[in-house]
Amino acid sequence: MTQFQTDPAPSRATTGATLLEVEDLxxxxxxxxxxxxxxxxxSYSLAEGETLAILGESxxxxxxxxxxxxxxxxxxxxxxxxxxxxxxxxxxAMSAEDQRQVRGPGISMIFQDALSSLNPVYSVGWxxxxxxxxxxxxxxxxxxxxxxxxxxxxxxxxAAKRVDDYPHQFSGGMRQRVxxxxxxxxxxxxxxxxxxxxxxxxxxxxQVMDLLKDLQRETGMGLILIxxxxxxxxxVADNVAVMYAGRIVERGTVDDVFTDAGHPYTEGLxxxxxxxxxxxxxxQPIVGQPPNLAAIPSGCPFHPRCxxxxxxxEAAPGRECSIDVPPLRLVASGRxxxxxxxxxxxxxxxx
Amino acid sequence: xxxxxxxxxxxxxxxxxxxxxxxxARGPLGETLLEMRDLQKHFPLTQGVLFKRTIGxxxxxxxxxxxxxxxxxVGLVGESGCGKSTVSKLLVALEKPTGGSILYKGKDLxxxxxxxxxxxxxxxxxxxxxxxxxxxxxxxxxxxxxxGWSVHADIAPRKNRLERTQELLDxxxxxPDYVNRYPHQFSGGQRQRIxIARALALRPxxxxxxxxxxxxxxSVQAQVVNLLEDLQDEFGLSYLFIAHDLSVVxxxxxxxxxxxxxxxxxxxxxxxxxxxxxxPYTQALLSSVPLHxxxxxxxxxxxxxQGDVPSPADPPSGCRFRTRCWKAQxxxxxxxxxxxxxxxxxxxxxxxxxxxxxxxxxxx
Numbered sequence: 001m002t003q004f005q006t007d008p009a010p011s012r013a014t015t016g017a018t019l020l021e022v023e024d025l026x027x028x029x030x031x032x033x034x035x036x037x038x039x040x041x042x043s044y045s046l047a048e049g050e051t052l053a054i055l056g057e058s059x060x061x062x063x064x065x066x067x068x069x070x071x072x073x074x075x076x077x078x079x080x081x082x083x084x085x086x087x088x089x090x091x092x093a094m095s096a097e098d099q100r101q102v103r104g105p106g107i108s109m110i111f112q113d114a115l116s117s118l119n120p121v122y123s124v125g126w127x128x129x130x131x132x133x134x135x136x137x138x139x140x141x142x143x144x145x146x147x148x149x150x151x152x153x154x155x156x157x158x159a160a161k162r163v164d165d166y167p168h169q170f171s172g173g174m175r176q177r178v179x180x181x182x183x184x185x186x187x188x189x190x191x192x193x194x195x196x197x198x199x200x201x202x203x204x205x206x207q208v209m210d211l212l213k214d215l216q217r218e219t220g221m222g223l224i225l226i227x228x229x230x231x232x233x234x235x236v237a238d239n240v241a242v243m244y245a246g247r248i249v250e251r252g253t254v255d256d257v258f259t260d261a262g263h264p265y266t267e268g269l270x271x272x273x274x275x276x277x278x279x280x281x282x283x284q285p286i287v288g289q290p291p292n293l294a295a296i297p298s299g300c301p302f303h304p305r306c307x308x309x310x311x312x313x314e315a316a317p318g319r320e321c322s323i324d325v326p327p328l329r330l331v332a333s334g335r336x337x338x339x340x341x342x343x344x345x346x347x348x349x350x351x
Numbered sequence: 352x353x354x355x356x357x358x359x360x361x362x363x364x365x366x367x368x369x370x371x372x373x374x375x376a377r378g379p380l381g382e383t384l385l386e387m388r389d390l391q392k393h394f395p396l397t398q399g400v401l402f403k404r405t406i407g408x409x410x411x412x413x414x415x416x417x418x419x420x421x422x423x424x425v426g427l428v429g430e431s432g433c434g435k436s437t438v439s440k441l442l443v444a445l446e447k448p449t450g451g452s453i454l455y456k457g458k459d460l461x462x463x464x465x466x467x468x469x470x471x472x473x474x475x476x477x478x479x480x481x482x483x484x485x486x487x488x489x490x491x492x493x494x495x496x497x498x499g500w501s502v503h504a505d506i507a508p509r510k511n512r513l514e515r516t517q518e519l520l521d522x523x524x525x526x527p528d529y530v531n532r533y534p535h536q537f538s539g540g541q542r543q544r545i546x547i548a549r550a551l552a553l554r555p556x557x558x559x560x561x562x563x564x565x566x567x568x569x570s571v572q573a574q575v576v577n578l579l580e581d582l583q584d585e586f587g588l589s590y591l592f593i594a595h596d597l598s599v600v601x602x603x604x605x606x607x608x609x610x611x612x613x614x615x616x617x618x619x620x621x622x623x624x625x626x627x628x629x630x631p632y633t634q635a636l637l638s639s640v641p642l643h644x645x646x647x648x649x650x651x652x653x654x655x656x657q658g659d660v661p662s663p664a665d666p667p668s669g670c671r672f673r674t675r676c677w678k679a680q681x682x683x684x685x686x687x688x689x690x691x692x693x694x695x696x697x698x699x700x701x702x703x704x705x706x707x708x709x710x711x712x713x714x715x
Contacts, residue, residue, distance in 0.1 A: 201430035231641030272573035274602035285573030
């Protein structure tokens with residue numbers, strides 16, 4: 001029943017050292033029917049204490065890019081190229097065992113569906129304690145003691161009593177806390193949260209997001225939050241990268257991007273979502289469907305759905321939407337967008 | 352952004368674009384179509400294999416009162432496990448209530464049989480949440496949409512059925528040439544349109560929409576919401592719109608009921624419930640919804656509820672919400688609060704109901 005006025009706005013200044021640099025990351029899946037290009041050359045970096053939201057719909061490549069960082073894609077069929085530098089060292093250039101040594105304690109990840117991510121036949125205490133047994137050679141007793149500590153830290157009530165319970169005995173929100181406990185067990189520098197609250201009710205979502213932010217404040221870890229929920233991005237993240245068809249189409253601080261979108265896709269997303277603050281008028285959806293990743297449209301991948309596209313004589317030379325791929329370029333201070341006509345989008349939604 | 356726009360979908364064809372600027376601006380509301388009176392559904396909990404004995408009941412729906420009038424949309428919100436989907440199953444007669452009654456046009460559903468029940472089932476249709484599992488993968492889209500006519504043959508004359516099916520597909524924004532395709536050839540949003548066409552085929556009066564957009568991507572959600580609004584205006588439909596997404600419910604509903612652990616805790620117009628919520632649970636629920644506007648960030652009262660929803664097999668005595676409520680007093684444990692107006696202008700089931708603004712009003 002804790003009530004507090006408001007949460008402090010996330011620290012927008014990210015002065016910490018760079019933890020992770022992703023450069024020109026590509027992920028392809030070679031299939032008999034053709035090549036599915038899930039991630040097509042994305043670059044970003046994450047600093048200590050920063051929360052970076054990766055916003056996109058299903059099929060935008062947001063989860064696959066995170067799985068590439070975690071090294072949990074099956075290679076083959078997946079083909080990963082580019083560079084993923086964690087504290088300066090390129091993980092893609094390392095041997096698999098070296099990658100594991102770096103990643104294990106350094107980067108961890110939580111998933112949307114906590115029930116299927118936990119093993120149903122082991123108690124949660126055993127699963128959390130496994131971290132300490134495997135990575136630190138702790139004894140069973142020691143591992144269990146640490147598991148209880150962690151469960152306390154993620155605010156699972158009566159942790160000492162529940163440590164021997166099994167995943168099915170926990171509610172959805174509590175299971176997600178167990179996942180978080182496992183993820184932070186080894187004090188990672190980076191936590192990747194892939195739709196951590198999508199399966200949860202709003203009141204539980206608020207609890208879990210709060211917990212993640214508190215943990216970040218305590219440890220200074222970098223947080224990559226993968227989500228399709230504009231509201232969650234606005235309330236939790238410092239910076240946002242909007243993905244579409246495997247590319248980053250817009251990037252900037254949440255304040256900037258949400259106040260004034262610089263890419264027609266971002267603008268379309270904002271207009272198509274009803275808000276709880278106001279009833280609003282008629283929604284303005286984006287027409288059509290997200291593209292098939294095995295046949296991404298030529299030029300700008302968004303152009304078939306874009307209301308602002310320019311084709312033929314309308315287009316400026318070298319900037320025809322159906323032919324020329326727009327690069328992710330600086331369109332305003334601290335803002336990047338991959339649209340030939342981004343300047344026309346900026347300043348439109350002055351609400 | 353209150354102008355009707357032409358962007359209903361990729362293949363939107365019908366020339367109908369008479370969408371009103373706001374859902375609440377629709378004409379005067381008609382007569383009461385559906386009425387739920389103290390509706391209850393208790394599922395027995397049994398023990399034993401050969402000699403089953405009942406050891407208790409899950410009170411999934413426990414005393415729900417709601418009305419739905421012609422042409423209006425009533426939103427029903429609540430978290431998972433609160434019983435909202437059981438309400439939808441009771442309404443389309445997939446489950447029988449264990450207590451209370453459902454009145455349709457003044458007649459009790461429990462007393463209907465034969466022709467009357469058949470007619471009820473035609474007039475009250477449902478759209479399901481999951482467009483993947485609610486369409487038979489072995490049937491073509493045309494067969495799915497037309498299936499209802501094999502029971503209600505009088506709705507569509509036999510020889511015009513293909514034509515009528517194509518009209519329906521066209522109306523929901525699908526290419527009419529797709530009648531012979533199978534569900535797996537469509538995306539989630541398109542499948543939801545097929546489900547809508549199937550519901551429309553029988554010319555219903557009421558459509559129960561059970562989480563119709565929650566499985567869809569955000570850009571596609573808006574297309575389906577707009578389609579539902581257009582169809583309502585065109586055919587004078589009444590919707591019971593069940594969802595957990597508070598923003599979508601506010602957008603589409605004329606009136607909203609909030610459900611917690613089997614019963615309604617607050618009801619009113621969308622404006623009343625969202626700007627002056629009076630039940631502590633509604634306040635907590637609304638305060639948890641993340642806002643989209645950076646300039647409103649940090650202006651919101653945050654109420655973080657502790658703990659989880661109690662089991663509906665063993666609900667708390669008195670007020671169901673008292674175990675998580677910060678206002679709970681002794682009376683809450685002994686006396687269940689009635690759903691009545693205690694001076695807030697709309698009913699709330701709380702002894703200490705008090706209007707409180709938790710969602711900041713977007714002024715500009």
